Amino acid sequence: MKALGLDRPIWDQYIIFLTNALQGDVGRSFVFNTPAIDLILLRLPATLELAITALILANVLGIPLGLYAGLKPESVAGRSVMAGSILGFSLPGFWVKVSLIMLFAVELDWLPAGGRGETATFLGITSSLFTVDGLRHIILPATGLSLFTMALVIRLTSAGVRETLPMDFIKFARAKGLRESRVISVHVLKNILIPIVTVVGLEFGGLVAFTVITESIFSWPGMGKLLIDSINFLDRPVIVAYIVLVATMFIGINLVVDLVYAVLDPRVRLSDAGGAGT
Amino acid sequence: MTIVSSLTPEQRAVAEREVYVETPLRRFASDFSDSRIALLGLAMFLAFISLAVFAPLLAPQNPYDLSTLDLLDSRLQPGQSLSTGQIAWLGTDGLGRDMLSAIMYGLRISLSVGVMSALIALVIGASVGLVAGYAGGWLDAVIMRIVDIQLSFPAVLIGLVLIAVLGTGTEKIIIALVAVQWSYYARTIRSTAIVERQKEYIEAARCLALGRGVVLFRHLLPNCMPSLIVVVTVQVAHSIALEASLSFLGVGLPVTEPSLGRLISNGFEYMMSGSYWISFFPGVALLLLILSLNLVGDQVRDVLNPRLQR
Amino acid sequence: MRGKILGLVGESGSGKTVTGFSILGLVEKPGRIEQGRILFNGSDLRRASPEELRDIRGNRISMIFQDPMMTLNPVLRIDTQMIETIRAHKKISYDDARVLARDALGKVGIPSPDERLAAYPHQFSGGMRQRVAIAIALLHKPELIIADEPTTALDVTIQAQILSEVQKLCREVGTALIWVTHDLSVVAAIADQICVMYAGRIVERGSTESVLDGPSHPYTNGLIHSVPGNNRPGTPLQQIPGVMPSLLSLPVGCSFRQRCRYADSMCMAEPEFNAVETNRDHIARCWHPLAEGRPA
Numbered sequence: 054m055k056a057l058g059l060d061r062p063i064w065d066q067y068i069i070f071l072t073n074a075l076q077g078d079v080g081r082s083f084v085f086n087t088p089a090i091d092l093i094l095l096r097l098p099a100t101l102e103l104a105i106t107a108l109i110l111a112n113v114l115g116i117p118l119g120l121y122a123g124l125k126p127e128s129v130a131g132r133s134v135m136a137g138s139i140l141g142f143s144l145p146g147f148w149v150k151v152s153l154i155m156l157f158a159v160e161l162d163w164l165p166a167g168g169r170g171e172t173a174t175f176l177g178i179t180s181s182l183f184t185v186d187g188l189r190h191i192i193l194p195a196t197g198l199s200l201f202t203m204a205l206v207i208r209l210t211s212a213g214v215r216e217t218l219p220m221d222f223i224k225f226a227r228a229k230g231l232r233e234s235r236v237i238s239v240h241v242l243k244n245i246l247i248p249i250v251t252v253v254g255l256e257f258g259g260l261v262a263f264t265v266i267t268e269s270i271f272s273w274p275g276m277g278k279l280l281i282d283s284i285n286f287l288d289r290p291v292i293v294a295y296i297v298l299v300a301t302m303f304i305g306i307n308l309v310v311d312l313v314y315a316v317l318d319p320r321v322r323l324s325d326a327g328g329a330g331t
Numbered sequence: 332m333t334i335v336s337s338l339t340p341e342q343r344a345v346a347e348r349e350v351y352v353e354t355p356l357r358r359f360a361s362d363f364s365d366s367r368i369a370l371l372g373l374a375m376f377l378a379f380i381s382l383a384v385f386a387p388l389l390a391p392q393n394p395y396d397l398s399t400l401d402l403l404d405s406r407l408q409p410g411q412s413l414s415t416g417q418i419a420w421l422g423t424d425g426l427g428r429d430m431l432s433a434i435m436y437g438l439r440i441s442l443s444v445g446v447m448s449a450l451i452a453l454v455i456g457a458s459v460g461l462v463a464g465y466a467g468g469w470l471d472a473v474i475m476r477i478v479d480i481q482l483s484f485p486a487v488l489i490g491l492v493l494i495a496v497l498g499t500g501t502e503k504i505i506i507a508l509v510a511v512q513w514s515y516y517a518r519t520i521r522s523t524a525i526v527e528r529q530k531e532y533i534e535a536a537r538c539l540a541l542g543r544g545v546v547l548f549r550h551l552l553p554n555c556m557p558s559l560i561v562v563v564t565v566q567v568a569h570s571i572a573l574e575a576s577l578s579f580l581g582v583g584l585p586v587t588e589p590s591l592g593r594l595i596s597n598g599f600e601y602m603m604s605g606s607y608w609i610s611f612f613p614g615v616a617l618l619l620l621i622l623s624l625n626l627v628g629d630q631v632r633d634v635l636n637p638r639l640q641r
Numbered sequence: 642m643r644g645k646i647l648g649l650v651g652e653s654g655s656g657k658t659v660t661g662f663s664i665l666g667l668v669e670k671p672g673r674i675e676q677g678r679i680l681f682n683g684s685d686l687r688r689a690s691p692e693e694l695r696d697i698r699g700n701r702i703s704m705i706f707q708d709p710m711m712t713l714n715p716v717l718r719i720d721t722q723m724i725e726t727i728r729a730h731k732k733i734s735y736d737d738a739r740v741l742a743r744d745a746l747g748k749v750g751i752p753s754p755d756e757r758l759a760a761y762p763h764q765f766s767g768g769m770r771q772r773v774a775i776a777i778a779l780l781h782k783p784e785l786i787i788a789d790e791p792t793t794a795l796d797v798t799i800q801a802q803i804l805s806e807v808q809k810l811c812r813e814v815g816t817a818l819i820w821v822t823h824d825l826s827v828v829a830a831i832a833d834q835i836c837v838m839y840a841g842r843i844v845e846r847g848s849t850e851s852v853l854d855g856p857s858h859p860y861t862n863g864l865i866h867s868v869p870g871n872n873r874p875g876t877p878l879q880q881i882p883g884v885m886p887s888l889l890s891l892p893v894g895c896s897f898r899q900r901c902r903y904a905d906s907m908c909m910a911e912p913e914f915n916a917v918e919t920n921r922d923h924i925a926r927c928w929h930p931l932a933e934g935r936p937a
Contacts, residue, residue, distance in 0.1 A: 143568075151610060151614060159607065228665055229777060230730055231726070232695065235729075239725070240717070244714070244715070258484075259485045265487065266579070284491065285581065303483070319716060
């Protein structure tokens, strides 16, 4: 009791907590007896690895699928993509992940059901993405985590394509004799990339938050799993450390998204040259 | 009765037509039934409700009366029969519990927690949003800033944090769900209220020197109902899914209140050894429940959307 | 027709823009070309393969659009949009293409083209944007430019500048020009030949003087008389009564007959092109061609 300072009055405890928190110290874990922030930071790389892989997956698969659905909205494949994206929105995430394990790990036995595989260090970054075993382990959790974001990307992309195609500047690009591939990949894509980057960037925070569920299901040793364990053990300092870290991350992500937005859209860049009037 | 029977068929038809007055509710019902898939959703949802309400009567066994359970029946595959001779259509779990019965009782818990939290959130969120929209000024600014901040974080995260602070337990889960959801209602009703406030009937009510509460709840609120109803159907689905997620993580409802999420999570342990049904069927039930609510919600939104009204 | 200017005149919805797009094979679904030929240097463009057509677009035939605010891609720099056009038709290095682009900008009268190359469309005014579009259209010294009302969205003073600029450039390069417009005064100023369109068809064709001085089709006559400058001050403007029929439900026979004061039973049959008596190159699609403002 004394060592933890629990004998002091509550406001005293709060003031001590605030002073320490401002210095980046939110206390020691009751369970592990190490500084809670260190504990969280130790688990951060695994979580980031999962979230970033999921984000990449969502875009690498989602943008082409959305493009296709937007260019050929009447085709069977286009309709199926859109229907699939609706499912991706309305299905509860954890159930999809459980089904993934059921199908690919238990029934087909193609991929491991959980855990983080071997890691290797490359360019000073230790990650499971650099080993075959690690890649095999990350496929299922990253896919499960990416589905919601992927559905979002598909819908944004296809809506963007359908909005952009009838524009005059697309017709002008064709009248200039450009190849269709360039019209789509430069003129259409660059225009719809702006809303996609904004939403997807903000969605990255959501991905990090949803790792809580993914990590629990796939026993991925990240900070989300640590959070659930800490809630069950009532390990308050770790919970506080998690909240502080995630809140900081959200603020950081918002800032980065704003900056990227300015790079992509020339119209929001500050400039004093020329006006928009006739 | 005698009068009616003395009428000719034509006269009766005319009389019946006159009795049929198109109330808003009737128009809503007829617009709603334009979509077959929405009707299917509604039928499914009503079926789930009856299963949940009458679970004690309909279920083959009481899954939480330990005296009726037989460990010899554990992990039976779907379709095998229990030691009592009954057939376990959806198999049994590790304790020999009939999954069909467990799912019906689970629905009861999932639905009641989901609906209750959605309704409490409705009352709180709608009142706050109504006041913010009607009052405007700094009060509105402060309330909406809180709402914006809250909405920028994923619901699961806020739920987890609240549970981390409050601890676990049925009423705490409901508090967490309400805290997550009130902001959706507040935002919706505020945007409607701001539009309605400009209209003349509100001005008329204020000129009559009616009390503020009367203007707010008797005049403004009913006109904000359509948008609110849309949010309710969607939010009930959300809160059921959220509760299931939390229970699945083991931080939701206590073990004594096994909702669908908890059933899925319990079955998850057995899945590795091939007993897929313990987790799978509660999952299907949850899926269909959420899907049916979404189908109903989509159609309600289309019917009540003022922009689509003919 | 090298170096000549054709004015394509008609009111909104008469099919002028679609005519321009169909020449380039850019008609969008569900629209399609039902019949007829599009002759360009003796070959039918409708028989050209998509790749052949693509190589003709922007290279041998280019187009200038109506609204300069919408024709340039807002998120791409001017140099990107010019260089891609050059490199779509010519195997040439990026840097060489950039030099060509800069020269083209200078030629259409954009000051300090070197700096402006790196700018985005929103940093230009409407008139400047249309100059950029014209520069893009002229990049490959095309044999034909289709200009779809390129000055209607601009201020009057800028209109005149652009007009004379385009005229000068076409003469220099030897490019033929189809100038699509609803504005007869513009056509009178620059065109060598005039085509008048009504409800998707050409109803009168001839040299500018011949058509404007002695219109043969009653519709052309009506158009000329509804221009304010042709009337004595104080007298009410003459109008063409009624509205153009929808292209989806054209009347039987002459499509102008419901609005024509000379229409009779003959007009129930579709008129063919007839040469005007005094001038073999001046033809009109009418049963009652006018001479001196009255039916002959």
